[in-house]
Amino acid sequence: MRVTIKDIAKELGLSAAAVSKALNDKEDISQEIKAKVKEKAKEMNYQKNETAARLVSKKSNTIGVFVFARDKIKMEESSAFKYIEVYLNRVKNLGYDVLLFSIDDDDNINNSVLKLCLERNVEGVIIIGANKNQKCIQDVIDYSIPTVFVEANITGNLTTNISFNDVSGIEKSIAYLENKGHKRIAFIRGDLRTDLSRTRFLTYVNLISQFSEYNDNFVFQGDFSLESGYEVAQKVIELKEKPTAIVSSGDLMAIGLMRGLKEKGIKIPEDISIIGYDGFEIGRYIGVPLTTIKQDFLKMANETVDMLFEMIENKIVLEPRILEVELIIGESVRQMV
Amino acid sequence: MRVTIKDIAKELGLSAAAVSKALNDKEDISQEIKAKVKEKAKEMNYQKNETAARLVSKKSNTIGVFVFARDKIKMEESSAFKYIEVYLNRVKNLGYDVLLFSIDDDDNINNSVLKLCLERNVEGVIIIGANKNQKCIQDVIDYSIPTVFVEANITGNLTTNISFNDVSGIEKSIAYLENKGHKRIAFIRGDLRTDLSRTRFLTYVNLISQFSEYNDNFVFQGDFSLESGYEVAQKVIELKEKPTAIVSSGDLMAIGLMRGLKEKGIKIPEDISIIGYDGFEIGRYIGVPLTTIKQDFLKMANETVDMLFEMIENKIVLEPRILEVELIIGESVRQMV
DNA sequence: CTGTTAGCGCTTTCAT
DNA sequence: ATGAAAGCGCTAACAG
Numbered sequence: 001m002r003v004t005i006k007d008i009a010k011e012l013g014l015s016a017a018a019v020s021k022a023l024n025d026k027e028d029i030s031q032e033i034k035a036k037v038k039e040k041a042k043e044m045n046y047q048k049n050e051t052a053a054r055l056v057s058k059k060s061n062t063i064g065v066f067v068f069a070r071d072k073i074k075m076e077e078s079s080a081f082k083y084i085e086v087y088l089n090r091v092k093n094l095g096y097d098v099l100l101f102s103i104d105d106d107d108n109i110n111n112s113v114l115k116l117c118l119e120r121n122v123e124g125v126i127i128i129g130a131n132k133n134q135k136c137i138q139d140v141i142d143y144s145i146p147t148v149f150v151e152a153n154i155t156g157n158l159t160t161n162i163s164f165n166d167v168s169g170i171e172k173s174i175a176y177l178e179n180k181g182h183k184r185i186a187f188i189r190g191d192l193r194t195d196l197s198r199t200r201f202l203t204y205v206n207l208i209s210q211f212s213e214y215n216d217n218f219v220f221q222g223d224f225s226l227e228s229g230y231e232v233a234q235k236v237i238e239l240k241e242k243p244t245a246i247v248s249s250g251d252l253m254a255i256g257l258m259r260g261l262k263e264k265g266i267k268i269p270e271d272i273s274i275i276g277y278d279g280f281e282i283g284r285y286i287g288v289p290l291t292t293i294k295q296d297f298l299k300m301a302n303e304t305v306d307m308l309f310e311m312i313e314n315k316i317v318l319e320p321r322i323l324e325v326e327l328i329i330g331e332s333v334r335q336m337v
Numbered sequence: 338m339r340v341t342i343k344d345i346a347k348e349l350g351l352s353a354a355a356v357s358k359a360l361n362d363k364e365d366i367s368q369e370i371k372a373k374v375k376e377k378a379k380e381m382n383y384q385k386n387e388t389a390a391r392l393v394s395k396k397s398n399t400i401g402v403f404v405f406a407r408d409k410i411k412m413e414e415s416s417a418f419k420y421i422e423v424y425l426n427r428v429k430n431l432g433y434d435v436l437l438f439s440i441d442d443d444d445n446i447n448n449s450v451l452k453l454c455l456e457r458n459v460e461g462v463i464i465i466g467a468n469k470n471q472k473c474i475q476d477v478i479d480y481s482i483p484t485v486f487v488e489a490n491i492t493g494n495l496t497t498n499i500s501f502n503d504v505s506g507i508e509k510s511i512a513y514l515e516n517k518g519h520k521r522i523a524f525i526r527g528d529l530r531t532d533l534s535r536t537r538f539l540t541y542v543n544l545i546s547q548f549s550e551y552n553d554n555f556v557f558q559g560d561f562s563l564e565s566g567y568e569v570a571q572k573v574i575e576l577k578e579k580p581t582a583i584v585s586s587g588d589l590m591a592i593g594l595m596r597g598l599k600e601k602g603i604k605i606p607e608d609i610s611i612i613g614y615d616g617f618e619i620g621r622y623i624g625v626p627l628t629t630i631k632q633d634f635l636k637m638a639n640e641t642v643d644m645l646f647e648m649i650e651n652k653i654v655l656e657p658r659i660l661e662v663e664l665i666i667g668e669s670v671r672q673m674v
Numbered sequence: 675c676t677g678t679t680a681g682c683g684c685t686t687t688c689a690t
Numbered sequence: 691a692t693g694a695a696a697g698c699g700c701t702a703a704c705a706g
Contacts, residue, residue, distance in 0.1 A: 002455070004699055015677045020701060030675060047455035051397065052699035055388045056682045069422070081418045085406070088439040097457065100437045102425040118339070118384035120434065226622050252619075259622040282589075285563050285596040287624030341683060352693045357685060367691060389683035393698045 003044045012040055060121035062097045066113055068129040069102050079297060080128045086301035114139040124312045126150060126304055131194050146311035148304050152195045158311060162304055162321045166196055169293040169325040170203035173275045176327055177245045181336030186218035186243035188232055188253050200249045218243055222253045229253030233260025251276035251283050251292055269334035279328055289330035299323060340381045349377055397458035399434045403450055405466040406439050416634060417465045423638035451476040461649045463487060463641055468531050483648035485641050489532045495648060499641055499658045503533060506630040506662040507540035510612045513664055514582045518673030523555035523580035525569055525590050537586045555580055559590045566590030570597020581673060588613040588620050588629055606671035616665055626667035636660060
């Protein structure tokens, strides 16, 4: 049997309440009792039962982190993991635990996010990569539980969001290419069901229409994986009229694409220029350093935690935030003549 | 106020006990009541308070996952994240939650792993990348809580472990290089405080001594990051007598190294051959596809969960397991003449 | 300051 | 098959 406060109360001839107060450093208890109790607790190897404490205090000291993964196995390729470590450390220092969930579309019915939150009594929620239309999140949006959506433009009751400026990112890419004299610019998009992919793609469409004709053949579908980028190479090859530059919605797809093109004898940037998106460190280490849009994941993670706890503490809803991104110039884009 | 079983009992003119039984599909309750209760519950938007249920049933339905991170920011570079998604999905399907913790050496004093486990009442524990000598894990080892150590050779009370065969991995690398005629083989090791790094390094030392003289200058210290590999390049340059091949304890370090060497005008594999370790997908996409040791992370993750739940269910301690690894031949090693 | 009492929301005997 | 009663381990309100 685990030792409880009753045990240590009995041992010391005190009441359970006194022990509880001592252990929790309450004001209305003498120093000597505090000392005695704490010593005894250590001696008896007492461990607080948080479950019980949480039941009465109605505080769970837990925040829920939900990661939406379209592609089960490839969650590691999402940016989610770049955030989670920060969450873990920050949240731990604030005295909270992190309950982590991975959600996919099949989960809609039985595991609504709200259900999981209410059952576990989480005090705040971070949701990465969701999209408005998923049934399983509708209810959290309405419910008054502090929630921050990451990379999804969703607001609601005590709900806000934070994203990178995807419009600006694509603008910077395209402007840079234009400057370098590129006109025929292709695009690799991700799954359009996410806000992020949609925004990047639509921005491309808007901009491209301004100085050339939008061409369906210049749009390729990927899923952010190395492999999906690699496969695009084959499709590029088959094009009669090739683009002079390709903008990828993600660095990994860009890297896969570069590999694919290389194997087909296409030189980068001499034959085709490439721009990625993400600013992953690895992009600087591959054969041709990748020109890309850098996102400050660390900052994103920290601001997310800031926002969440401000909402938890003050019960106010915050304005959504948008983080700026930066063009990183590698060697994967050439100047057209 | 949240709706409780009492509320729905009152609404239906039943007892709380009956409602509880109905909701939990117990045998000793009629079908009609079950149906009525469930419907009413849905109608009233009832959500079970797991905290309360856990207090009485003494089951938390939670497993704790602890990731040891030497280098705070670089957890994403560890293999831990390759496992976590599998844990999440498997564990969810078994009706459990995952409480995730990141532990560093500073945490030893206040947050012993056992303390966190007992407070949260976790029913099983997965610990990634720990090492025997850390104070903060000593107590879990002795305590009877089902525990699986990943990539650390630790056993104990209801405690087992699973690792890749690091000896075999390094043997395969070195044998391959020997076969290709390499004699002067250097090594990049990771932090020797982890079992994994120690084993890989010691195996290198053993083997190398068999056919050449162990040379301290041929051993470089890294930390599994791209950057640390990159920095090794400079040190290689400064060597009067250069190795013909370098074995890296990790793929990212190998990739960083290759980049560094390339910038210094050293060609791979013509001038120096490289072998990595991990089998990360990215290694096949970089300039020169990396020859490496492939570890089946998916299998590792699944077996870890299997072992843990077998221990949870049967309260028996399992034999440690070792997973075989495989040499993947890329283009980063050349045949010596 | 310390103890008594009550109860968080649920499950679980044990009667009925 | 249903309900009454007890209690999981802790904290909070109130008395003393």
